[in-house]
Amino acid sequence: MHRQNSMKYPYRDHAWLAVDRRGFVAAFVTGGEGPIPLSAIWFSNERPSLGALPKRAEGKMLVACPAPDMYLAIAERGMFVYDWSDVHEVLARRRFAYELVSTPSVPLAAVELPDDIRSAVQGTMFTTLNFGEQPFLDVRKFVECVERPQ
Amino acid sequence: MTIPRRLLLLLLWLLALALPAPSRASLPHTDGIHPPLLSLLRTELAQDDDGGPLTLHLDGLHDRAGPRYGFLVRQNPWSMFDPEGLDAATAGAVWRAGMSALGVEEGAGWLVGGNFDPIVDGVLAATFLGTAAKAGWELGKPAPYSPSSPSNFTATPPDKNAGALINTPAPPMDTSLPGFGMQTPLPGLVLPASGFTPIPPLTLTGTPAQIRLPNVLINVPEQTAGITVLQSSISSEALLEKAQAARDELSAKLRAEAKNIWDCPPCVSAGYNTRTGQVVAKATNDDGSCAENNVAATLGNNLDEIRFTKSWRPWSNQELPICPKCEARFGRDVFPEGTKFKSDD
Numbered sequence: 001m002h003r004q005n006s007m008k009y010p011y012r013d014h015a016w017l018a019v020d021r022r023g024f025v026a027a028f029v030t031g032g033e034g035p036i037p038l039s040a041i042w043f044s045n046e047r048p049s050l051g052a053l054p055k056r057a058e059g060k061m062l063v064a065c066p067a068p069d070m071y072l073a074i075a076e077r078g079m080f081v082y083d084w085s086d087v088h089e090v091l092a093r094r095r096f097a098y099e100l101v102s103t104p105s106v107p108l109a110a111v112e113l114p115d116d117i118r119s120a121v122q123g124t125m126f127t128t129l130n131f132g133e134q135p136f137l138d139v140r141k142f143v144e145c146v147e148r149p150q
Numbered sequence: 151m152t153i154p155r156r157l158l159l160l161l162l163w164l165l166a167l168a169l170p171a172p173s174r175a176s177l178p179h180t181d182g183i184h185p186p187l188l189s190l191l192r193t194e195l196a197q198d199d200d201g202g203p204l205t206l207h208l209d210g211l212h213d214r215a216g217p218r219y220g221f222l223v224r225q226n227p228w229s230m231f232d233p234e235g236l237d238a239a240t241a242g243a244v245w246r247a248g249m250s251a252l253g254v255e256e257g258a259g260w261l262v263g264g265n266f267d268p269i270v271d272g273v274l275a276a277t278f279l280g281t282a283a284k285a286g287w288e289l290g291k292p293a294p295y296s297p298s299s300p301s302n303f304t305a306t307p308p309d310k311n312a313g314a315l316i317n318t319p320a321p322p323m324d325t326s327l328p329g330f331g332m333q334t335p336l337p338g339l340v341l342p343a344s345g346f347t348p349i350p351p352l353t354l355t356g357t358p359a360q361i362r363l364p365n366v367l368i369n370v371p372e373q374t375a376g377i378t379v380l381q382s383s384i385s386s387e388a389l390l391e392k393a394q395a396a397r398d399e400l401s402a403k404l405r406a407e408a409k410n411i412w413d414c415p416p417c418v419s420a421g422y423n424t425r426t427g428q429v430v431a432k433a434t435n436d437d438g439s440c441a442e443n444n445v446a447a448t449l450g451n452n453l454d455e456i457r458f459t460k461s462w463r464p465w466s467n468q469e470l471p472i473c474p475k476c477e478a479r480f481g482r483d484v485f486p487e488g489t490k491f492k493s494d495d
Contacts (some may be wrong), residue, residue: 009438010436011415011416011434011435011437011438012413012414012415012416012436013408013413013414013415013416013417013463013464014411014412014414015412015413023239023389026411029412029462029465030416031416031465032415032416032417035414046293047400047411047413048411049409049410049411050410050411050412051411051412052410057245065466065468066407066466066467066468067466067468069464070405070408070412070465070466071466072285072408073409074412083466087416087463087470088463088466088468088469088470088471088491089471090471090492090493090494090495091474091492091493092494092495115195135268148438149438
């Protein structure tokens with residue numbers, strides 16, 4: 001699962017969505033560097049209006065951030081939020097994993113999403129994970145990803 | 151009947167246009183008139199420049215040795231100009247902004263000792279801008295250009311001429327505006343001579359241009375005329391501050407745009423040109439080209455003249471360490487003190 005796919009990496013700081021074994025949704029923010037499952041490239045191509053989803057929860061930040069509103073806005077939609085926080089780190093301290101940065105008070109189930117987004121989200125399922133339980137998540141261990149060229 | 155002084159001066163000016171050429175050289179330039187001492191900062195002495203104070207005359211810049219006609223014109227990227235479109239009001243605004251930028255108080259003009267007449271004002275400005283336009287014209291080659299279709303000029307890619315310099319050591323002779331460069335019998339009233347290249351009135355739009363004379367930079371604040379800011383009058387600290395503000399503004403804009411789609415460029419950076427004072431902020435391209443590369447390209451890619459701000463992530467509003475590629479290309483010294491680098495321990 002660690003091989004680098006030839007698909008073009010989208011150099012955008014954007015969120016892609018996935019589902020855990022409970023059916024809950026998490027958003028993964030790439031920072032323009034984080035690996036993206038092949039099945040989730042849809043989000044960088046389509047750029048759906050995820051911010052238009054209704055608020056349903058309170059968001060809680062787990063890490064210090066000078067401007068957490070973007071992360072909280074996602075958590076308020078009921079999604080766990082993972083960030084490719086390696087972008088802020090020097091090379092020697094990289095973790096090569098998405099970091100859990102915010103959690104929702106009321107998680108969103110994928111079945112509650114609009115049809116077009118739900119079908120895209122369900123293409124990326126982590127059937128052995130419960131989002132929110134891992135502070136760091138190397139998604140490359142679970143799905144084939146597109147990675148930023150070095 | 152009393153003739154208004156401004157009208158009288160204008161009539162005298164117009165009369166002077168019709169006089170023959172040879173006697174102009176012997177005319178005093180300052181009798182009874184005290185031209186403003188320009189607060190221009192010299193960069194380095196060149197040729198026979200004596201380094202003395204520079205004064206602005208109707209026939210160009212003078213130092214103690216007399217008129218100085220040779221000058222360099224550096225064109226920052228222009229998007230377009232319309233050589234048939236400048237009106238006196240626009241020119242007047244340009245001129246006033248220019249005088250202000252040069253530290254010459256508006257209204258203290260040496261021509262009439264009072265506020266500039268809009269017409270005279272316009273003529274001066276048109277002449278002043280004509281120099282810039284001529285440079286743009288030259289640098290625009292081989293871009294297609296037609297006076298009747300000024301939009302053709304937009305075909306000039308800005309990055310093709312951003313750093314270009316042209317030297318016009320001798321006054322161009324293709325004066326096309328009747329009257330300019332002719333002589334006047336009136337002491338102290340010297341018409342714009344061929345040192346400035348008169349061309350038909352014009353409108354400047356788009357990115358700034360800059361006029362550089364020997365050892366001297368004359369600029370007008372950007373946004374006012376298409377002529378950019380004097381670099382030497384702005385400290386590096388001020389330029390860095392301005393660049394940081396530009397970076398933060400761009401970051402905030404991208405962040406606002408990302409709120410609905412959760413998608414934005416991963417990095418923004420800004421920089422400034424230490425010589426021209428130009429400031430620009432750019433984001434990462436969708437092809438992965440670093441923001442710093444985009445900043446450098448916009449500033450002319452002369453790496454000796456370019457300084458950067460810290461890099462910034464719009465999404466989290468946090469600093470991003472400089473990537474190894476940018477560190478390798480630009481070095482560490484071009485970034486502010488305290489900048490984080492990916493290669494740090």
